[in-house]
Amino acid sequence: MDVVTQPADTILSAFYALRAYLNEQILGQENLVERLLVALLADGHLLVEGPPGLAKTRAIKALAQGIEADFQRVQFTPDLLPSDLTGSDIYRPEQGSFHFQAGPLFHNLILVDEINRAPAKVQSALLEAMAEHQISVGAATYPLPRMFLVMATQNPIEHEGTYPLPEAQLDRFMLHTLVDYPDRATTLRIMELSRREARKETELTPPHIALTQAQVFAARHAVLEITLADSVAEYIAALVEATRIPKQYSPKLAEWLRWGASPRAAIAMERCARALAWLDGRDYVTPEDVQAIAPDVLRHRLLLNYTAQAHGVTTNECVLELLRQVPMP
Known part of the structure; x- marks a missing residue:
């Protein structure tokens, strides 16, 4: 479906439904939810900094549930290799040739957990993907999906064993959002939600009006207008x-x-x-x-x-x- 022919009121209503759904699933983090939607609409990437346990992973996973997109989480560690992100050429003896096996970056929504724990080569591979919407393996270049959003997290508490992000890569993030602990009342609501989920009384299900990728692209066009x-x-x-x-x-x-x-x-x-x-x-x-x-x-x-x-x-x-x-x- 052509992007510019999408009904404007339908698209906006769908985004309102998505925002309401995300706020129900990620309690007490309205600013994070809004920044996620802004990054999606502005076709940018998001760096989120905050203590552990504040539903950062849950937020982007819920976003992937609410739109027509696939989700992949990558845990950055000091022993991670660039090929663990981009993929690599695999030799197939039965065919006598190499075949490219795509890595986790070939998804729509990527959660990079603790981005500053990976060495510079891995960060550089991610930088190319974020900046150029493509990755290079050997002499070949492969395009990434048209909808491609990276949400990276940083833990401000621990700095031992980390690799500070270079300024060039920081500049590639459209937004740097800070998250903090919820208040007492919100903590009680989070406990209740966790209890209901443990009892299977409620599940992480998408909103009634799920966004298609065509609607997201139409919304981006509307934003530019x-x-x-x-x-x-x-x-x-x-x-x-x-x-x-x-x-x-x-x-x-x-x-x-x-x-x-x-x-x-x-x-x-x-x-x-x-x-x-x-x-x-x-x-x-x-x-x-x-x-x-x-x-x-x-x-x-x-x-x-x-x-x-x-x-x-x-x-x-x-x-x-x-x-x-x-x-x-």
């Missing part, structure tokens, strides 16, 4: 520029920032702001949409200098200072 006023576009460009020439905006930023955001950050902010507006049922982007998504777009793209690190300044504080100092239209 959202109106973005020139003043809002200028605001996005100013926010990104302020990370590169911080002394023109704030003495604090000039003291803290060593390296700013790339043009890819501006593209990500625009696409994600459009997606937020579309999910809110609007056909235009507001400056508030930009401010809402800016922390997740920028926090992994800013490099702090030694002065900021010595004083315990975080990139979150830099983004907040940025939003305070750059005039909003």
Whole structure:
């Protein structure tokens, strides 16, 4: 079915049903659910950082249940090889030739658990897949599925035995989302849901209106049609520029920032702001949409200098200072 002929109201209703379903399955993580949908709509990848046990795996598995897509989980470990992700050429004696055996990256939704536990070669193989939607094995190049979303997780607690992600790979993630522990009331609801699932009283079943991949592509097309006023576009460009020439905006930023955001950050902010507006049922982007998504777009793209690190300044504080100092239209 042609993407542009999909009924707009049907697609939006299906996304609302999907969001409601995800919020029922992942209690207390509404921000994570929204960012997952934004990444899906903006055709980007998501880096999620938070302590273990906060339903990160469950979230993307539930997303795969709610749309017409297959899911694959990859646990990154120090002994992982690039071929464990991409696949490899297998020799078949009966045919006297090599045959390519596809790896786990040839799925629609990929969960990369503890991405910083794998060595640089594995991270580079993932980088090519995320950036180019293809993988290379030997002299051959293989395209990945048209719908391809990587959700990677990082554990902020343990750093021993990890390999920090290089800036180039961090920049490939459209969003960097932080998740935290739920409150007491939500914890009680999670306990009740777990109890019901253990008794088989409820199951992880998709919503009544399951999204097809054609509807997802139609939604992406609709997101690109959202109106973005020139003043809002200028605001996005100013926010990104302020990370590169911080002394023109704030003495604090000039003291803290060593390296700013790339043009890819501006593209990500625009696409994600459009997606937020579309999910809110609007056909235009507001400056508030930009401010809402800016922390997740920028926090992994800013490099702090030694002065900021010595004083315990975080990139979150830099983004907040940025939003305070750059005039909003």
